[in-house]
Structures are given as C-alpha cells and as structure tokens.
Amino acid sequence: xxLYAQTPWRRARQIVADLLVVCWVVLWVRAGREVxxxxxxxxxxxxTLEAAGSSLSESLTxxxxxxxxxxxxxxxxxxxxxxxxxxxxxxxxxxxxxxxGAHQVALVLGLTVAAVPxxxxxxxxxxxxxxxxxxARAAGRILDSAADLDLFALRALATQPVRALARVSDDPAxxxxxxxxxxxxxxxxxxxxxxxxxxxx
Numbered sequence: 001x002x003l004y005a006q007t008p009w010r011r012a013r014q015i016v017a018d019l020l021v022v023c024w025v026v027l028w029v030r031a032g033r034e035v036x037x038x039x040x041x042x043x044x045x046x047x048t049l050e051a052a053g054s055s056l057s058e059s060l061t062x063x064x065x066x067x068x069x070x071x072x073x074x075x076x077x078x079x080x081x082x083x084x085x086x087x088x089x090x091x092x093x094x095x096x097x098x099x100x101g102a103h104q105v106a107l108v109l110g111l112t113v114a115a116v117p118x119x120x121x122x123x124x125x126x127x128x129x130x131x132x133x134x135x136a137r138a139a140g141r142i143l144d145s146a147a148d149l150d151l152f153a154l155r156a157l158a159t160q161p162v163r164a165l166a167r168v169s170d171d172p173a174x175x176x177x178x179x180x181x182x183x184x185x186x187x188x189x190x191x192x193x194x195x196x197x198x199x200x201x
Contacts (some may be wrong), residue, residue: 002136003129005196014132014196021125025118032114039106046098053092060085132196139195149199150179153187160190 005011064081142148153176157165165172168186175183189199 002133002140002197005132005136006198007193007196010193010196014129017125017128021121024121028114028117032110032112035113036106036110039109040102042105043099043102046095046102048095049098050092050095053088053090053095057085057088057092060088135195136197139192139197143192143197143200149184149188150176151188152191152199153184156187156191160187160194164190 004014060081064078064085067081068078070077139152142151157173157176165187168190169175169180169183172183172187176187185199192199
C-alpha cells in the first residue's frame with residue numbers, strides 16, 4: 001500500500017498536511033479541555049453547599065445526641081434536631097446534584113468544542129488521503145514495467161491541460177500514435193506525476 005507520494009513535492013505536501021492535522025487535533029483537544037475546566041468551575045457552589053449541609057447535619061446530630069441524654073425529656077427534645085439534620089442532609093444532597101450537573105455540562109461542552117472541528121478537518125483529510133491511496137494502488141497494479149507507460153500516456157492526452165502537453169511536444173497526439181518512446185514516457189510521467197507516482201525505469 002502506497003501511503004505517500006513518490007514525487008518529492010507531493011510527498012512533502014502530504015507530510016506537511018499530516019503534521020497540520022495533528023496540530024489541529026492537539027489544539028482542539030486542548031481547547032475542549034479548557035472549556036471543560038472553565039465550565040467545571042460551576043461545581044464550586046455545589047461543593048460549598050455539600051460541605052455546609054454535611055457540617056450542619058453533623059452538628060445537629062451531635063446536639064440531638066447531647067439533648068437525648070437529658071432525663072425524661074431527652075427523646076422528645078431530640079426529635080427536632082433529627083428533623084433538622086435530615087433537612088441538612090437534603091442540602092448536602094442538593095450540593096452533590098449541582099456538582100454532577102456541572103460535570104455533565106462541562107463534559108458535553110468540552111467534547112462538542114473539541115469534536116466538531118476535529119471531525120470536520122480529519123474527515124476531509126481522510127477522504128483526500130484515501131482517494132490518493134486508492135488511485136495510487138490502482139495505478140501501481142497496472143504499472144509494473146515501462147511497457148505499461150502507453151496507457152498513462154494516453155490518459156495524459158485525455159486529462160492533462162493543453163499547456164502541459166505543449167511542453168512535452170508540439171504534436172503530442174501524433175507522437176503518441178507513432179510510439180515515440182521519449183514522448184510516451186514524458187506523457188506518462190506527466191500523468192503519473194499528477195497521481196504522485198514516478199515512471200518505472
């Protein structure tokens with residue numbers, strides 16, 4: 001499988017494109033991480049609420065235990081402290097929910113910020129690279145010797161710009177019909193070069 005072009009200029013462009021895509025992915029992963037960290041700070045009030053609720057619950061439970069030791073009225077006096085402790089536990093639970101909600105929002109936003117631009121660019125890059133690999137593999141299967149250059153020379157006559165054909169010969173079609181080896185090779189090299197391949201020796 002040919003992953004990179006054989007021609008230096010096209011291979012250099014492919015390598016630069018690969019490096020740019022890697023940099024693009026790293027950049028947006030960091031941006032997504034930054035968004036996650038910033039939005040995750042919304043969980044701070046939830047942590048404060050959880051800590052306050054837990055502390056209040058412990059204090060009320062402790063006070064209830066102390067009051068319960070009072071003879072005759074201890075159990076009755078403990079009931080309001082137990083109820084208040086339950087309310088404080090609800091406050092702590094609400095703080096936990098705020099933290100979980102902030103974490104989920106931060107995760108969704110961070111992933112969205114990172115994934116959308118990464119998928120767009122990597123998708124286009126992947127299509128271009130797969131197209132190159134497919135065309136290069138197909139050409140490589142056909143082109144196993146200099147005798148196969150005639151097909152690529154004919155293709156060059158059909159697909160290459162007139163200006164490029166004129167640089168090969170004043171009458172490239174006639175030279176191809178007459179099997180001029182130099183013109184056939186030059187035309188084939190022109191077409192193969194557009195595929196990122198070199199003509200065989």
